[in-house]
Amino acid sequence: MTSANPSPGDVPEKIVAALDRIARGLRSHRQSVASRVGLTPLQLELLQTIDESPRPVIGLLAKELEVSQPTVSDSLLALERKGHVVRRRSDTDRRRTTMELTDSGRELVGEVRRAGEILRSSVAALAGPDQEAVLDILLSLIGNLLDAGIIQVARTCRTCRFYDHRDGLDARCALLQIPLPPAALRVDCPEHEPLLAS
Ligand code: SF4
Numbered sequence: 001m002t003s004a005n006p007s008p009g010d011v012p013e014k015i016v017a018a019l020d021r022i023a024r025g026l027r028s029h030r031q032s033v034a035s036r037v038g039l040t041p042l043q044l045e046l047l048q049t050i051d052e053s054p055r056p057v058i059g060l061l062a063k064e065l066e067v068s069q070p071t072v073s074d075s076l077l078a079l080e081r082k083g084h085v086v087r088r089r090s091d092t093d094r095r096r097t098t099m100e101l102t103d104s105g106r107e108l109v110g111e112v113r114r115a116g117e118i119l120r121s122s123v124a125a126l127a128g129p130d131q132e133a134v135l136d137i138l139l140s141l142i143g144n145l146l147d148a149g150i151i152q153v154a155r156t157c158r159t160c161r162f163y164d165h166r167d168g169l170d171a172r173c174a175l176l177q178i179p180l181p182p183a184a185l186r187v188d189c190p191e192h193e194p195l196l197a198s
Contacts, residue, residue, distance in 0.1 A: 054190035
């Protein structure tokens with residue numbers, strides 16, 4: 001009979017289970033904040049995504065949240081009615097509308113992030129090289145999940161067309177002209193552009 005638990009030596013399976021546990025904890029925290037403030041978990045996630053997105057337009061928000069555009073539009077209408085977001089004409093393209101958080105929207109995002117703060121201080125207690133190793137591994141995992149189509153959006157250096165890491169040279173950002181040692185690699189960069197399809 002197969003055991004329901006991974007065997008003691010099955011480290012990859014245990015790591016995946018641990019990541020899943022963390023993701024579920026964060027999701028459950030978001031759900032409890034959402035129900036306390038009278039939003040759906042998707043509406044709360046949408047607020048957070050608008051706050052993090054360099055270009056919060058409906059199509060990109062839908063892609064990032066992996067839901068349809070009509071679903072995002074409905075959630076945005078609800079958030080507008082509750083006074084948590086406003087629409088603005090894009091400065092660069094007047095035909096486009098972008099979303100902005102109001103003060104109350106920003107307050108809600110801050111509340112969701114408090115769970116992330118607990119994680120952040122746990123990681124900050126690790127030695128510097130261990131922090132860099134964790135970051136390196138997580139960025140590799142994100143890249144692999146993106147390649148496999150399991151996640152649709154990643155704004156990391158390793159998935160960016162400006163990440164210059166030719167053999168024998170230290171990694172650099174070809175756009176910003178800055179060195180990118182392991183600790184400087186970005187996880188959510190506003191200047192990120194996806195790798196060009198080969
Ligand atoms: S543009 Fe941003 S994500 Fe891309 S390589 Fe430069 S710093 Fe990294």
